[in-house]
Amino acid sequence: MMTEIFREYHRTHHWINFKIDVRRITELMWLKLGQVQAKCDQISGVPLLPSVADQFHRLSLAKGVLGTTAIEGNTLTEEQVLSLLKGELELPRSKQYLAKEIENILQAVNTIANRIFSGKEGRLQPEEIKEYNKMVLDGLTYGEEVIPGQYRNHNVGVLGYRGAPPEDVSLLVAQMCDWLNSWDTPEDLKISMSVVKAIVAHVYVAWIHPFADGNGRTARLIELQVLLSSGFPTPAAHLLSNYYNETREKYYHFLRVASKKEDGIYDFIEYAIQGFLENLNEQIKIIEAQQLKVHWESYVHEQFRNKDSKASLRQRRLILDLWNNKDGLTINEIRELSPRIAIAYAGKTDKTIQRDLKHLESIGLVFYVSKFVFVNRSIVSAFLPKKRTIELPTAVKT
Secondary structure (H helix, E strand, O other): OOOOOOOHHHHHOOOOOOOOOHHHOOHHHHHHHHHHHHHHHHHHOOOOOHHHHHHHHHHHHHHHHHHHHHOOOOOOOHHHHHHHHOOOOOOOHHHHHHHHHHHHHHHHHHHHHHHHHOOOOOOOOHHHHHHHHHHHHOOOOOOOOOOOOOOOOOOOEEOOEEOOOHHHHHHHHHHHHHHHHOOOOOHHHHHHHHHHHHHHHHHHHHHHOOOOOOHHHHHHHHHHHHHHHOOOOHHHHOHHHHHHHHOHHHHHHHHHHHHHOOOOHHHHHHHHHHHHHHHHHHHHHHHHHHHHHHHHHHHHHHHOOOOOOHHHHHHHHHHHHHOOOOOOEOHHHHOOOOHHHHHHOOOOOHHHHHHHHHHHHHOOOEEEEOOEEEEOOHHHHOOOOOOOOOOOOHHHOO
């Protein structure tokens, strides 16, 4: 029988023990993990128009990439990151480092995704973790003690937390990879357990703190790799980084709790699962809204088939553009609905607008509430399943 050699981290970081007892995950959290798996299956199976799918992926990527840098202090906005993805972002020289931080994460994300989608096994490897850290810090300003992609050889601390002893870092990262790679998960629980595995990997990198800088960003890239390699739809794989940024006070709180409280890692797991599920619900709402819009446009074009008069063209454009407004519009406000509607009604009286709206009302596309006109969305939502509240079993109610 081999005796384990005592290491300094056994004394200073006894919580780094490479153990997770899934029995400590509550019944309610297992229920939520099941919902995560179902919603990921739903997202994976949804057909979207190529233009809509591209927009959705860009938005998800922007949120995830921004999330993992913003939590470290990057001040670019979501709109600016989207502009950067299009190659259209212009910044003064004093702020170009902010774009470089984003570009570094994008390069790392694309590297991870390309490897996995080309069939590479998603096992965690110490050398790849070093590579991710090197990508994160490429071209940025950092202290003399920082060597991108190399383990630190000195003690580090962040927000009152001291990383594992430097002499143990290499061993700990190797043990972490071996441990996580050894998780044996039944196929029907692959998605659910990969969420737990990704979250645990994140926490362990934060605990070990193997590098002199860029540990948080590296941890979130490892989290992404675990999710993508387990079959997560790409948009969903970016959700945790975005959630951590949106709730950064809780994020740092639960990271502290994870090391200071016995079995505190389970509190972090529950916090992350809850946020993952909430963000998945928001993604599905976006997808459903896009699908309804596509069905609406198809229905409108069907109503105006073979109607090519100027009035019909104007009415079709009006009802298509009205879809984007949910608050109702007056006749005067309709003139400002969109640039093409402003052009269509330029030089025309309110009677023309009233006449067009009356026709749209006669074929059931709009309705009035007082002086406000609304799109009749019930036409395309009539066959959606009714939402109902599902009572949780007594044993898992909170």
